[in-house]
Amino acid sequence: MANGWAPDGAVQDQIDDTVADAVRGARARMAAGEGARFCDDCGDEISQARRKAQPGSRTCIACQRERDASIAHSTINRRGSKDSQLR
Numbered sequence: 001m002a003n004g005w006a007p008d009g010a011v012q013d014q015i016d017d018t019v020a021d022a023v024r025g026a027r028a029r030m031a032a033g034e035g036a037r038f039c040d041d042c043g044d045e046i047s048q049a050r051r052k053a054q055p056g057s058r059t060c061i062a063c064q065r066e067r068d069a070s071i072a073h074s075t076i077n078r079r080g081s082k083d084s085q086l087r
Contacts, residue, residue, distance in 0.1 A: 007062070012075070025071075029071070030056075032056050032058065033056055033057060035051050035055055035056045035057040036057070036058045037051075039058070039059050039060040039063050040058045040063075041058055041059050041060075041063040041066075041067075042060060042062070042063055044060050045060075046059070046060050047061075
């Protein structure tokens with residue numbers, strides 16, 4: 001079903017793009033390589049349990065939680081309605 005000037009399948013294309021962006025973003029945030037012994041943000045020692053569970057970690061749990069919270073609020077608005085843009 002077409003919506004206005006949009007071609008058939010435009011809604012699904014939008015959904016696919018949103019999912020692809022989320023996957024790309026998650027992969028970019030994944031730690032790679034050798035992890036750090038001390039947190040890059042606060043300088044505290046990263047616990048052995050975290051380094052074992054999450055190889056490649058460069059931040060402590062508290063700092064990573066803050067990073068994750070800031071990322072959760074930065075979303076892309078793909079909707080074209082005025083209401084969604086005002087939020």
